[in-house]
Amino acid sequence: MAYQVSIFLENKLGHLERVTNVLKNAGVNIRNMNLNHTANGWGILNLVVSYPELACNLLNQNGLSAALRKIAVLKMVDKAGGLDQLLKRIAKAGVNFTTAHGMVLEEGKIAFFAIDIEDIPDARERLEAVGLEIMPDNYVYGTRFM
Amino acid sequence: MEYWEKEIETMPRNGLRFLQLARLNTTLEAAVRSSYYGGLAKRDRSFRTRVGEVAELQDFPFTTKQDLRDHFPYGFLSLPTKEIIRLHSSSGTTGNPTVIYHNRHDIASWANLMARSLFCAGVRDTDVFQNIVGYGLFTGGLGFQYGIERLGALSIPAGAGNSLRQIKLMRDYGTTAIHAIPSYLGRLLEVFREEGLDPRTDTSLRMLVIGAEPHTEEQRQRIQEMYGVKAFNSFGLSEMNGPGVAFECEFQQGLHIWEDAYVVEIIDPATLEPVPDGEYGELVMTTLDREANPLIRYRTRDITRIIPGECPCGRTHRRIDRITGRSDDMFIIKGCNIFPMQIEGVLLRVPEVGDDYRITIDTVAGQDDMIVEVEVKKEWFRGDLQFLDALQKRITRLIRDEVLVSPVVRLVEPGSIPKAEGKAVRVFDKRIR
Numbered sequence: 001m002a003y004q005v006s007i008f009l010e011n012k013l014g015h016l017e018r019v020t021n022v023l024k025n026a027g028v029n030i031r032n033m034n035l036n037h038t039a040n041g042w043g044i045l046n047l048v049v050s051y052p053e054l055a056c057n058l059l060n061q062n063g064l065s066a067a068l069r070k071i072a073v074l075k076m077v078d079k080a081g082g083l084d085q086l087l088k089r090i091a092k093a094g095v096n097f098t099t100a101h102g103m104v105l106e107e108g109k110i111a112f113f114a115i116d117i118e119d120i121p122d123a124r125e126r127l128e129a130v131g132l133e134i135m136p137d138n139y140v141y142g143t144r145f146m
Numbered sequence: 147m148e149y150w151e152k153e154i155e156t157m158p159r160n161g162l163r164f165l166q167l168a169r170l171n172t173t174l175e176a177a178v179r180s181s182y183y184g185g186l187a188k189r190d191r192s193f194r195t196r197v198g199e200v201a202e203l204q205d206f207p208f209t210t211k212q213d214l215r216d217h218f219p220y221g222f223l224s225l226p227t228k229e230i231i232r233l234h235s236s237s238g239t240t241g242n243p244t245v246i247y248h249n250r251h252d253i254a255s256w257a258n259l260m261a262r263s264l265f266c267a268g269v270r271d272t273d274v275f276q277n278i279v280g281y282g283l284f285t286g287g288l289g290f291q292y293g294i295e296r297l298g299a300l301s302i303p304a305g306a307g308n309s310l311r312q313i314k315l316m317r318d319y320g321t322t323a324i325h326a327i328p329s330y331l332g333r334l335l336e337v338f339r340e341e342g343l344d345p346r347t348d349t350s351l352r353m354l355v356i357g358a359e360p361h362t363e364e365q366r367q368r369i370q371e372m373y374g375v376k377a378f379n380s381f382g383l384s385e386m387n388g389p390g391v392a393f394e395c396e397f398q399q400g401l402h403i404w405e406d407a408y409v410v411e412i413i414d415p416a417t418l419e420p421v422p423d424g425e426y427g428e429l430v431m432t433t434l435d436r437e438a439n440p441l442i443r444y445r446t447r448d449i450t451r452i453i454p455g456e457c458p459c460g461r462t463h464r465r466i467d468r469i470t471g472r473s474d475d476m477f478i479i480k481g482c483n484i485f486p487m488q489i490e491g492v493l494l495r496v497p498e499v500g501d502d503y504r505i506t507i508d509t510v511a512g513q514d515d516m517i518v519e520v521e522v523k524k525e526w527f528r529g530d531l532q533f534l535d536a537l538q539k540r541i542t543r544l545i546r547d548e549v550l551v552s553p554v555v556r557l558v559e560p561g562s563i564p565k566a567e568g569k570a571v572r573v574f575d576k577r578i579r
């Protein structure tokens with residue numbers, strides 16, 4: 001299963017750059033980014049990166065709070081109502097996710113949908129049981145040609 | 147139950163009141179022999195030399211630390227200097243220091259209160275007592291020294307610092323009891339560990355006395371665990387002699403404050419009116435057994451409360467709670483008096499957040515808000531919003547239950563709150579006054 005890096009972040013100027021700077025210096029490629037802010041002055045930044053474990057360690061070493069969270073990246077059907085159809089199937093699988101974000105992994109051609117399944121141990125089985133295709137890790141991380 | 151002075155320590159309350167009244171009148175007569183109180187009695191008719199009841203003290207003006215400073219060095223001295231045998235003074239890097247003088251009687255009385263205090267916590271003449279605080283002008287050194295000697299235990303006047311030497315002394319002479327400030331005991335433990343030693347098994351310690359530094363019950367518990375023995379709270383302040391003012395007994399449910407030697411009042415620092423037993427306020431004290439330097443209604447600036455009810459030990463002298471801060475640190479928000487130590491106490495009970503915190507009081511839309519910033523510990527962070535949300539709600543509820551005002555709790559990145567150095571300012575009041 002693939003992982004995203006989730007980072008605790010205050011809503012303050014320059015804090016996001018602190019993250020991107022650490023990753024840039026380490027040559028970690030950010031594939032997708034999603035920022036979940038709360039009204040309480042802080043939020044969670046979810047990153048899909050080329051080397052999640054390395055990124056997580058580096059961020060923690062640089063004084064940030066980062067954690068790895070399991071995600072399932074699903075392909076969206078490439079037509080109108082595609083997301084709606086996907087969500088219906090996820091619901092059918094009984095996978096009740098709380099965090100999700102759309103991502104584009106291939107030059108704007110195909111859209112994907114990443115859902116956080118860290119707290120749902122049998123998510124993979126459930127999703128596959130309704131015929132959903134979970135993208136392989138190296139595809140998600142963009143490392144399959146390396 | 148054993149007592150140092152059974153008759154006084156277990157005296158019925160009405161007997162204690164008579165004793166207080168007699169001593170208060172003696173004290174007032176002595177006080178007006180000083181230039182400060184003498185002048186005050188002429189100026190201010192509420193200051194009298196004779197009262198019919200101890201409660202009448204509530205009409206008297208307060209004495210503050212500033213008064214002591216303003217009438218430095220002899221303004222509060224009630225006896226000719228030839229009668230004086232010792233002085234203790236605060237360091238006072240800026241302005242005048244505060245100084246307290248003692249004659250023979252005062253030193254003997256203080257030594258006896260100190261011995262009574264130590265006995266009350268369980269120290270006996272068979273103990274080896276190592277006093278790990280500074281000697282000299284600081285009252286914790288000589289105050290304890292005289293008390294230990296008066297009690298008859300073997301004293302080791304080790305003084306502060308040099309942890310390796312402290313450990314060696316403890317092991318060479320089989321120290322059974324030590325007195326130190328709570329934060330030092332943490333550092334001392336580190337040195338124990340560096341030496342491959344464990345105070346629980348490699349010393350003869352059977353008790354600790356801690357004081358001179360505000361600390362929470364949680365910190366005391368930690369110290370007790372680290373050393374494997376009970377730690378008893380000691381309270382004192384140099385203006386009231388020093389240590390030996392109030393002390394914990396074996397039940398560790400608050401500190402008996404010696405009411406044959408002091409009249410104790412707890413006031414609201416904002417209104418200066420007395421607060422009911424059980425409520426927090428500023429401790430105000432009047433000396434009852436001091437000849438050279440009597441003080442009347444001295445505002446200690448220490449925040450505590452009277453613990454209602456009787457102590458199982460049988461002592462009738464009331465108990466005060468541990469000091470929760472200084473009245474200077476108190477702030478008022480939405481009509482509630484709040485002390486930073488109360489907030490600190492709550493945060494110490496939340497394992498997910500660090501010890502550093504910051505309180506900001508600000509006016510938002512015409513309403514005062516208390517913003518409490520806390521750092522979420524890295525090891526608890528799992529990357530999900532729900533956990534942090536729940537944590538924030540939990541801290542909000544805990545603080546509200548403690549101080550009766552709902553705070554705005556802000557979770558911040560670890561390391562973003564500056565580390566507190568000693569008595570750092572934790573409260574920023576941005577309100578426009």
Ligand SMILES: [Zn+2]
Pocket residue numbers: 395396397402457458459460461
């Ligand atoms: Zn007691």
